[in-house]
Amino acid sequence: MTEFSRRLVRxxxxxxxxxxxxxxxxxxxxxxxxxxxMRASQEDFENAMNQVKLLKKDPGxxxxxxxxxxxxxxxxxxxxxxxVSSLTSSSKSSSQAKPGADRERQGYENLVVTSEDGITxxxxxxxxxxxxxxxxxxxEIMLALKTASKDDSTITVLTGNGDYxxxxxxxxxxxxxxxxxxxxxxxxxxxxxxxxxGCFIDFPKPLIAVVNGPAVGIGVTTLGLFDVVYxxxxxxxxxxxxxxxxxxxxxxxxxxxKIMGPAKAxxxxxxxxxxxxxxxxxxxxxxxxxxxxxxxxxxxxxxxAYSKLPPNAMRVSKQVIRNTEKExxxxxxxEECRVLRERWMSDECINAAMNFLSRRAKx
Ligand SMILES: CCCCCC/C=C/C(=O)SCCNC(=O)CCNC(=O)[C@H](O)C(C)(C)COP(=O)(O)OP(=O)(O)OC[C@H]1O[C@@H](n2cnc3c(N)ncnc32)[C@H](O)[C@@H]1OP(=O)(O)O
Numbered sequence: 001m002t003e004f005s006r007r008l009v010r011x012x013x014x015x016x017x018x019x020x021x022x023x024x025x026x027x028x029x030x031x032x033x034x035x036x037x038m039r040a041s042q043e044d045f046e047n048a049m050n051q052v053k054l055l056k057k058d059p060g061x062x063x064x065x066x067x068x069x070x071x072x073x074x075x076x077x078x079x080x081x082x083x084v085s086s087l088t089s090s091s092k093s094s095s096q097a098k099p100g101a102d103r104e105r106q107g108y109e110n111l112v113v114t115s116e117d118g119i120t121x122x123x124x125x126x127x128x129x130x131x132x133x134x135x136x137x138x139x140e141i142m143l144a145l146k147t148a149s150k151d152d153s154t155i156t157v158l159t160g161n162g163d164y165x166x167x168x169x170x171x172x173x174x175x176x177x178x179x180x181x182x183x184x185x186x187x188x189x190x191x192x193x194x195x196x197x198g199c200f201i202d203f204p205k206p207l208i209a210v211v212n213g214p215a216v217g218i219g220v221t222t223l224g225l226f227d228v229v230y231x232x233x234x235x236x237x238x239x240x241x242x243x244x245x246x247x248x249x250x251x252x253x254x255x256x257x258k259i260m261g262p263a264k265a266x267x268x269x270x271x272x273x274x275x276x277x278x279x280x281x282x283x284x285x286x287x288x289x290x291x292x293x294x295x296x297x298x299x300x301x302x303x304x305a306y307s308k309l310p311p312n313a314m315r316v317s318k319q320v321i322r323n324t325e326k327e328x329x330x331x332x333x334x335e336e337c338r339v340l341r342e343r344w345m346s347d348e349c350i351n352a353a354m355n356f357l358s359r360r361a362k363x
Contacts, residue, residue: 118307120153127162132170145199154311159210168217190341200225211235224255231277232295240272245348254332
């Protein structure tokens with residue numbers, strides 16, 4: 001271990017232990033040598049990362065998560081470039097809609113929300129991260145759903161920008177540890193998840209998923225709470241909870257066995273079997289699959305026709321279909337969040353998240 005990397009690792013650890021909040025805002029791994037700010041080179045940084053992996057004494061989950069938070073800050077400049085690039089691609093994507101005919105809702109950082117032809121479209125707009133849902137996005141989606149539930153559109157659509165529908169929970173969400181430590185983080189996350197899933201359970205109008213590409217984790221589990229799910233034949237459906245040391249959410253522990261039978265649900269939710277769009281359709285999770293080349297055209301033509309049906313009849317029909325289940329779904333949601341709160345503090349879960357963040361594991 002070089003003197004440089006020893007100092008770098010020591011500084012990360014000391015900061016993490018002494019002042020967790022300061023560590024989160026620690027400037028991207030700058031060292032001060034003889035009064036001059038010196039940025040650690042990529043090589044120094046990678047050396048330090050390797051040394052951390054070789055340490056004989058485990059520094060504990062909390063310190064490890066903070067080290068990875070610092071690791072993510074080193075990628076901040078890349079994130080800036082990525083964000084600009086996602087802005088460019090979102091303006092390309094929204095150009096599919098007719099300019100002027102579309103009422104775009106402002107104020108969302110990672111969503112594009114539009115209303116046209118009686119349809120409110122909520123598009124996850126973080127294509128560079130495969131539409132992984134950051135903490136801020138959870139709040140933005142909740143706000144968009146609450147707003148859509150009261151607007152004058154007749155149906156609401158959730159879709160993704162870019163090649164993915166959604167890669168699930170952003171695995172860096174757990175590197176942002178508050179002063180109360182991992183326990184407080186797990187408690188807050190469970191509360192947020194409960195509210196988030198609650199918005200889908202209570203959504204009063206027809207809710208349609210337009211699954212434009214692969215869906216992972218919570219991007220899949222919540223599909224059981226949609227009224228209709230259309231998928232491109234490029235979409236896949238993956239709930240790798242076992243691999244991540246996690247357990248099911250989004251009411252999937254109840255909706256999936258109901259939709260596809262307990263054995264098929266267990267293969268997905270316990271063993272993480274990934275389904276193709278056609279398999280998901282055969283098992284009832286997806287309503288209809290379209291060839292990718294005609295997916296957008298076919299789906300939007302159909303949705304525009306549906307949106308012209310009498311809105312009150314659609315609303316009432318949804319209520320008749322779903323209302324008897326609501327109480328049960330809220331109870332399932334609460335129990336899933338309680339179990340997950342424990343899971344998030346487990347070594348199995350923290351190690352899996354760190355393996356992904358250190359680029360040692362992908363699905
Ligand atoms: C906090 C409270 C709520 C919690 C609710 C519980 C929810 C649980 C879940 O959703 S579990 C599922 C979590 N998701 C994953 O495990 C997916 C992880 N991602 C991957 O395995 C891969 O990225 C991939 C298979 C989705 C795509 O692979 P590939 O096509 O090779 O692309 P990249 O890996 O290069 O991805 C590009 C870019 O996106 C970043 N990224 C993708 N998915 C996530 C993610 N879920 N979280 C964070 N970041 C993600 C990836 O790191 C790349 O970023 P980079 O360019 O390296 O900066």
